[in-house]
Amino acid sequence: MKRVFLNAFALAALALAVVSCDQKTTTEHASSTITKEAEAANKVAEENNPAATIANGKFEFTEDQFDFGTINEGDVVTHIFKFKNVGDGPLLITNARASCGCTLPEWPKEPIAVGQEGKITVKFNSKGKPNKQRKRISIYANTEPELSTLHITANVIPKKLEKAGPIK
Structure with missing residues (x-):
């Protein structure tokens, strides 16, 4: 009796595995088909509507680094980094941050x-x-x-430290 029950159980498990694999394959195929159809639809939409693609700006800096050389502690120095927009659309700078509070960037808004x-100054x-x-x-x-x-x-x-004089 146990042997018949185990054989029946094994047969049911095998049948379930085959059905599950078959469903998984069908699901993967359907998902793959949907993805390909969505990609094709997006491509057609982009071709028919050029505004659907986002136009970005692109920096072309004349230089991306500058050396002030030797300066004295306490000096405030300024450099202007010039650039040109060579992108496909308007260039909008949203933020500029320096790695230290001693450096202040100013940019076009x-x-x-x-x-x-x-x-950028x-x-x-x-x-x-x-x-x-x-x-x-x-x-x-x-x-x-x-x-x-x-x-x-x-x-x-x-800066050179001032010499300490006599305490009065």
């Missing part, structure tokens, strides 16, 4: 049209920043990739 030029305050300095400016815009990076460097000569 209005979109830069294709073919037009713009500038970077001010570096060397107060309390002696020796070799390297700062990164992260520019976020509607570009691919979204993040562009600029760098400034300077060799800051430390």
Whole structure:
């Protein structure tokens, strides 16, 4: 009796496995077909509606790093990074951040049209920043990739400490 029950159980499990595999194959095939149909529909939509594709701006910097050379601690120096939009659409800078509070980037808030030029002004305050300095400016815009990076460097000569005189 046990043997008949086990054989029946094994037969039922095998039948279930075959049906499950068959359903899985059918589901995968249907999913694959739907994906191919969706891709084809998207391609037709893009071809018939050029506005459906997103036009991005693209930076073309004249330089992406600048060395101020040797400066004295406490000097505030400025450099202008110039760029041109060589993308397919207007270039919009959404944010610019420096790696340190001693560096302040200023950027255009209005979109830069294709073919037009713009500038990012970077001010570096060397107060309390002696020796070799390297700062990164992260520019976020509607570009691919979204993040562009600029760098400034300077060799800051430390202030000389004033000699202490007699205490009165």
